[in-house]
Amino acid sequence: MHEYSLVDALVRRVEAEARSRQALAIHRLSVRIGELSGVDPELFRTAYETFREGTICAGVPLALTQVAASWSCPRCRRPIARGEALACPACKEPARLDDGGDALTLDGIEMEVP
């Protein structure tokens, strides 16, 4: 249940950003969650909806973008089939996780400023 500590970090970050821009209100948060981020998107949403009460994020919708994990060969770019060993069948090179597969990022905040 580390989702609660993650949401805590998220809300604090949003509060800091809102303060620095003297925001009057927050309208929307965008968060990106990769399949290998170690975070369950539904649990994250539930944690957010519980935790946002009493904060600047109260009632603020959360847009979640989920990114599937895929691996490929860093040398020949050949994609590794899902579930297969993480080495290139051609070059034997250890596979590399494609961008976003382990993302856990606050992409953006839509805020109302004076």
Next chain:
Amino acid sequence: MCTTCGCGDTELVPVELHEKILAGNDRTARHNREHFVEAGVLALNLMGSPGGGKTAVLEATARAAAGKGWRLGAVSADLATDNDARRLEKAGIPSRAITTGQACHLDAELVHRSLHDFPWRETDVFFIENVGNLVCPAIYDLGQAANVVVLSVTEGEDKPLKYPVMFKAADLVLLTKCDLVPHLDVDLAKIHDALARVMPRPETIEVSARTGKGMDAWVAWVARLKARVAPGGARPTTPHTHARESSAPAVTLKLEVPESLRKGQAHPHDHDAAHGHTHGKGGHRHD
């Protein structure tokens, strides 16, 4: 303000951040890492299921590494009790318990605080025994040089496939309780196969803390990493000041983390900016 006509209405602005949610934890982890590297301490984050054999491996490590002359140390985390830290003390490893209450994982701040009342600088190899859990600890960088995941042969051959995030984070997997293999219907080849499907660079050592099997190979692995941590031998790349300690002389740590030792981080980052940090409870000096 609306800048189109100057009417004074508020404006909706999209603020693009693309910032890691764990950025704060990563900053503290970087801070811990800088201290470990500067002091020449090899810090290893030991993770695995509850009952997987983390503590037993450390006890056996104290025996197996006796000839190395290493000063070992450990912090050991559990939701409750300091039983593991006591076991480690008995085995000759100076230890402190970190009792996390309801928290299911260690984060960099908890580790940082635990360093305050532990003579970690007097160690050569410092183990951070994480909370027994195959999920949450995987995504928190603590400042370690490497992640070691303990997987016991009793846990099921497909465990790596069920918890890919943890095994993806591992620099080494210790297959523990191998003395039990003759008594189990377990096929070690299947475990190795599963690991290869979740780790791009699968590295495993089969050990038994009871019989001592494989412990030499494990100690040799630690020694290889240890050899890359040269006390005082680091070159200056990162001026590093502590903002809250203006009355104390400015502290500048000079270090360079070899790329190979940064593997423990989920996401490598640059050490190009001085950063301040705050301390949750009680001040401390860095000297």
